[in-house]
Amino acid sequence: MTDPxxxxxxxxxxxxxNPVRADVAVTVVRMAEACCRIGSLVSLGQLAGDLASQTGRQTGADPQKEVDVRANDLIVKALKNAPVATLGSEELEWPLPINPGAPLAVAVDPIDGSSNIDSNISVGTIFTVLPARANGVDASSFLATGETQLAAGFAVYGPYTSLVLTVGSGTHIFTLQRTNGHFVLTQADVEIPASTREYAINASNYRYWDETIRTYIDDCLRGFDGPRGKNFNMRWTASPVADIYRLLARGGIFLYPGDVRENYTMGRLRLVYEANPLAWIIEQAGGSATTGCQRILSLTPTSLHQHTPFMAGSRNEVEYLVRLHQNPFGVGERSPLFGRRGLFRT
Structure with missing residues (x-):
């Protein structure tokens, strides 16, 4: 048996x-240290104070919570000892200079799923490491496609703490060994099953979705008797990191589309520090990530906090959804042949 x-x-x-890789490695280790400390904070629950209390500030559609601020502070502290010029964070309106002139930039969602913090449901941290531009004094480091990422990862603070990481050579899962504070490799080269019978979406938003998303979900709900010819299960935690971690383990598709609600027309996930790192992790594990019309990693951000529709997971399921967007009447329960009043329905 080999040593862990x-x-x-x-x-x-x-x-x-390799000097560039060495800088990335130091930065990832510092982020892992921050995640270890954040995990310890989250694990205290009410013993750490009212982590769910609101600060009065909005971050997009979400009210900022005490745990968001404290997690962000832990990340800032950790990165002061890393070759990072600037930090972009969901909790900061503007990029924060860390070590101007350093070669790297980091963007983070310090607490993904913070709406669940008072419910004892898994939350996490998402991060991406990018080349720095303009000495880290503006947002330019963050306005490049996801294909420029040098490392991407997310931590999940659940029954155990996991760190999912890619540096462009596959997706790997590390588990926190609490006795010594080290993350140990527990699963190398993760492979997402190409096909699935499981999807994750907030079904309470059904009435706000466009026709394509409703058709897709209707197809899944009809199960074996519908055009998909198989039964599906639905899972939803409202913590994207938890839902993405699950599909890495057993396949599935995660959907957060845009809808007609105010502030949701471009979805809810932020492109730079949520969708891009998650998409790269998923692609490196053999899956796919799309807006429905475009590959996530091909999008060029126009602002640090830009939102995007996000649909990702098992490759065959994502490709089916893309085809449905491209030709709504080519497949699906509401197509002429399979509609509720179609030729083959009575």
Whole structure:
């Protein structure tokens, strides 16, 4: 039996004396240290104070909570000892200079799923590492496609703490060993099953979706008797990191489309520090990520906090959904052949 590999050793092997990779490795280790501290904070629950209390500030559609602020502070502190010029965060309106002139930039969602913090449901942290531009004094480092990412990861604070990471050579899962505070590699080269019978979406928004998304969900709900010819299960936690972690483990598709509600026309996930890192992790595990019309990693952000529709997971299911967007009447329960009043229905 081989000895377990911790995150530091894994990254040392990957860097192999390459200066750029070495800087990325240091930055990922610092982010992992921050995630370890955030996980400890979250695990205290009410013993850490009222983490669910609202600060009075909005971050997009979400009210900022005490846990968001404290997690952000832990990340800022950790990155002061990393080659990071600037930090873009959901909790900060503008990029924050860390070490101007350093070669890297980091963008984060310090607490993904913070609406669940008072319900003892898994939450997490999402981050991406990018090349720095303009010495880290403006937002330009964050306005490049997701294909420029140098590392991407997310932590899940659940029954155990996991760190999911890609540096462009597959997707790997590390588990926190609480006795020594090290993340240990527990699953290398994750492969998302290409097909699935499970989807994650907030079905309470059904009336706000466009016709394509409603058709897709209706097809799934009809199960074996519908055009898909198989039964589906639905899962939804309202913590994207938890839903994405589940599909890495057993396949599935996660959907957060745009809809007609105010502030939701472009979806809810932020492109730079949520959709891009999650999309890269999923693609590196053999899955796909799309807006429905475009590959997520091909999008060019126009602002740090830009939103995007996001649909990702098992490749075959994502491709089916893309085809449905491209030709709503080519497949699906409401097509001429399979509609409720179609030729083959009575």
């Amino acid at each position: 590999i911790d995150l530091g050793a894994f990254l040392d092997r990957w860097a192999q004396g």
